[in-house]
Amino acid sequence: MRKRNYLLFIGLMAVFVYFLTAEAKAESFKKTLSFSNMLIKLGPPGRYNAAAYSDIYNNLDIACILESVKSNDVKKIEIHSAKMESGMMTMRRESEVSLPPNYLTKLAPMGMHLMLIGVDESIWEKENVIINFVTRDCGSFSVAFQVEG
Numbered sequence: 007m008r009k010r011n012y013l014l015f016i017g018l019m020a021v022f023v024y025f026l027t028a029e030a031k032a033e034s035f036k037k038t039l040s041f042s043n044m045l046i047k048l049g050p051p052g053r054y055n056a057a058a059y060s061d062i063y064n065n066l067d068i069a070c071i072l073e074s075v076k077s078n079d080v081k082k083i084e085i086h087s088a089k090m091e092s093g094m095m096t097m098r099r100e101s102e103v104s105l106p107p108n109y110l111t112k113l114a115p116m117g118m119h120l121m122l123i124g125v126d127e128s129i130w131e132k133e134n135v136i137i138n139f140v141t142r143d144c145g146s147f148s149v150a151f152q153v154e155g
């Protein structure tokens with residue numbers, strides 16, 4: 007009788023652990039930033055800077071701090087914010103950007119965007135460029151951006 011209880015206990019634990027793992031999987035799946043509308047806008051030929059835009063949805067209940075952005079096809083990528091100041095568009099470099107929880111942040115013209123500095127000429131032949139986003143607490147993301155001339 008004791009042994010049967012013991013086996014029942016083990017059985018229940020196994021079921022419990024199974025559901026716990028399933029829960030953890032669902033949880034880890036949720037732990038992402040979702041990228042959409044990823045686009046690199048190239049300047050005229052001979053210019054080696056370009057801008058990149060994307061919608062980034064933070065699915066988490068915590069803010070994600072975007073610390074650095076890199077690509078093998080670009081010397082340097084800076085996060086810029088743009089705003090109108092007395093009729094002039096000014097851009098400022100941001101050392102890091104906070105993506106608020108459960109919120110859609112838009113990297114878009116006239117707003118926050120990525121500045122690609124030192125774009126390789128071979129980028130003109132590419133359809134996609136991979137850009138890596140590194141956050142402090144939310145992981146890293148390799149994202150394919152569509153290249154548009």
Ligand SMILES: [Cu+2]
Nearest residue numbers: 086097120121
């Ligand atoms: Cu800029």
